[in-house]
Amino acid sequence: MKLNLPEAFPTAVHILDHLEPELLPAGPWVLVGDATIRATWEAAAMPVPAGSCWVQVGEPTKRLETIIPWLETWAALPLSREARIVAVGGGVVTDMAGLAASLFLRGVPWQAWPTTLLSQVDAALGGKTAVNLTAGKNLAGAFHPPECMVICTAFLATLPLRQVNSGRWELIKMAFLEGDVTWAEHLLDTPTPAPRDLARALEIKAELVHRDLKEAGDRKLLNLGHTLGHALEAASEFRLSHGEAVGLGLFAACCLAEAQGLPPFPSALIHKLAAALRPLAAEVAPWEDCLPWLERDKKMGTDPKGLQAAVHCVLPQPGNRAELRFLPPAAWGDAHAKLTSLF
Numbered sequence: 412m413k414l415n416l417p418e419a420f421p422t423a424v425h426i427l428d429h430l431e432p433e434l435l436p437a438g439p440w441v442l443v444g445d446a447t448i449r450a451t452w453e454a455a456a457m458p459v460p461a462g463s464c465w466v467q468v469g470e471p472t473k474r475l476e477t478i479i480p481w482l483e484t485w486a487a488l489p490l491s492r493e494a495r496i497v498a499v500g501g502g503v504v505t506d507m508a509g510l511a512a513s514l515f516l517r518g519v520p521w522q523a524w525p526t527t528l529l530s531q532v533d534a535a536l537g538g539k540t541a542v543n544l545t546a547g548k549n550l551a552g553a554f555h556p557p558e559c560m561v562i563c564t565a566f567l568a569t570l571p572l573r574q575v576n577s578g579r580w581e582l583i584k585m586a587f588l589e590g591d592v593t594w595a596e597h598l599l600d601t602p603t604p605a606p607r608d609l610a611r612a613l614e615i616k617a618e619l620v621h622r623d624l625k626e627a628g629d630r631k632l633l634n635l636g637h638t639l640g641h642a643l644e645a646a647s648e649f650r651l652s653h654g655e656a657v658g659l660g661l662f663a664a665c666c667l668a669e670a671q672g673l674p675p676f677p678s679a680l681i682h683k684l685a686a687a688l689r690p691l692a693a694e695v696a697p698w699e700d701c702l703p704w705l706e707r708d709k710k711m712g713t714d715p716k717g718l719q720a721a722v723h724c725v726l727p728q729p730g731n732r733a734e735l736r737f738l739p740p741a742a743w744g745d746a747h748a749k750l751t752s753l754f
């Protein structure tokens with residue numbers, strides 16, 4: 412499927428329904444693959460060059476220490492600056508292998524072959540690569556866009572339902588970001604998103620990222636649902652998945668947008684959104700537990716006049732793209748109350 416990407420966008424994006432070796436680099440390359448999908452890769456007779464590694468990684472091992480042996484292996488081969496790194500896995504693997512590619516020989520090109528819905532629709536596109544530090548998630552990283560992103564929907568056949576749903580929330584977020592009521596309803600009704608939905612979400616992300624790689628302005632719109640979402644995720648001690656927390660944060664953002672005077676979404680859509688979120692009720696932490704997380708959020712700063720502490724709030728509205736506003740963290744209190752009144 413051909414995507415409509417901005418001119419000179421650094422990443423070529425392909426969406427396929429089966430694995431194809433033709434899209435792999437023509438010259439030397441090594442693979443960093445998530446051990447979970449090794450069987451799928453090998454069953455399709457996809458190549459695995461010398462120096463490749465299959466890794467078992469997760470948030471606790473998404474750390475600099477994990478990638479140092481990869482760099483040592485590549486240097487010992489040796490891998491030249493013309494070589495490519497091919498990352499095959501979820502967002503943890505694409506974030507880490509992308510960062511390793513940015514460090515090796517001061518930067519070699521890389522390809523992303525994302526294998527979870529969340530990484531296909533979000534993490535692998537846009538050039539953000541990172542590892543975690545003790546002080547927080549994704550605090551050491553680089554902007555290093557992949558030269559090619561290959562989305563193979565066949566990977567999703569083995570993905571657990573909870574993981575699929577986590578990715579779906581990032582996709583649903585995109586429909587609200589665009590203010591597209593029909594698309595949002597369609598996505599809420601569709602358990603497994605179609606390739607055209609992925610393509611549309613990626614086109615929107617590519618447009619925002621291309622204008623603002625380093626998140627100085629419009630790229631912040633992609634944080635819709637994330638401001639309260641991150642606080643809910645952390646306050647639940649990560650029992651909520653990232654996507655689930657974004658879904659809850661999205662509902663709260665709709666409430667805050669209305670309270671801030673933006674036009675409301677149709678009540679039928681809001682009811683559908685609420686119904687999809689209801690199974691998460693038990694994990695929604697009380698407001699007093701969320702506020703401290705909001706106050707220490709990466710998006711925290713002062714408002715543009717420098718008068719008071721503020722967080723970036725992305726406020727969705729029907730029929731138009733969402734708006735970015737800077738509001739005190741306490742502004743989310745009423746939206747949080749509306750969220751809990753759902754359950």
Ligand SMILES: NC(=O)c1ccc[n+]([C@@H]2O[C@H](COP(=O)([O-])OP(=O)(O)OC[C@H]3O[C@@H](n4cnc5c(N)ncnc54)[C@H](O)[C@@H]3O)[C@@H](O)[C@H]2O)c1
Nearest residue numbers: 445447501502503504526527529530533534539566569570
């Ligand atoms: N760079 C960005 O812009 C960006 C954006 C969003 C999220 N992220 C990052 O992405 C990470 C989350 O990504 P994720 O949700 O893909 O998590 P993940 O990479 O941890 O994958 C989730 C689980 O699914 C398994 N898995 C992967 N592919 C599979 C498949 N096809 N079948 C069965 N199991 C499979 C993995 O082994 C893992 O256990 C976070 O670290 C987050 O910080 C980055």
